[in-house]
Amino acid sequence: MKSEPDTFSIDDLKRKKREAWDGVRNYQARNFMRDGMRVGDGVFFYHSNCAEPGIAGLAEVASDAYADPSQFDPKSKYFDSGSSRDNPRWMLVDVKFTRKLKRVITLDELKNHPKLADMALLRKGNRLSVMPVDGKDWQYILTLE
Template sequence: MNHWLMKSEPDTFSIDDLKRKGKEAWDGVRNYQARNYMRDGMRKGDKVFFYHSNCAEPGIVGVAEVVTEAYPDPTQFDPKSHYFDAGSSRDNPRWMLVEVKFVKKLKRTISLKELQADPALMDMPLVRKGNRLSVMPVAAAEWRHILTLE
């Protein structure tokens, strides 16, 4: 099993939204490296840290689970969608998504500042300067350590 971190702005889609819906397609990813992680790395059953970004207190707020293998993101084909991509085709889709289900909301937000200050997490992609990916891997040791911080 692999472990991941997926970012969402809480004003767009929050951990509470996922809890209410139960399951959701993680659409709209338009970064090639993040797409590759979903397409080539994510598998059904993988665990995901749900991270709130671009908010007053960015941080890890919950846990989700990948429930589908990657498949073409239908928003890329919809001219009315904000995520439409005229260069993508159904025969050769450019963008992929996975579906995730709610597992739990953390008792507290584990803030980005706290994660950045933790020596055990210094190699985690999230805490490196300039890393703005919305989907990224989390090492098994990092996963276990972060769960102890709750």
């Protein structure tokens, strides 16, 4: 899961302990959250659009997917007038802080590991806010810390 650190960082999640991952407005990212995430799944917390994009910490899925309430709030920048409470378009999960990494594992570093060549995150034009990570890639990335 990626976030811009000036909007919501791993330090923010550490301080809050648990947070709803709201504002996802890409159908594929929503589907990954809704259909693929289960309570207890590990999450790489990825900082994007910053001086050093990369994996900054670990979190855990803390809830099943549920309707993102921001889609119903006309005052929210994530409001969606076409979504209804009976048939919501946008979902979210809660995530809880696990730990900060000892260092950020940068995107450039990830790109330089041939074992990660098939990782979706590393394919050009394929950086959604929520993406699955294969178990073997997860384990390998943790060894880079």
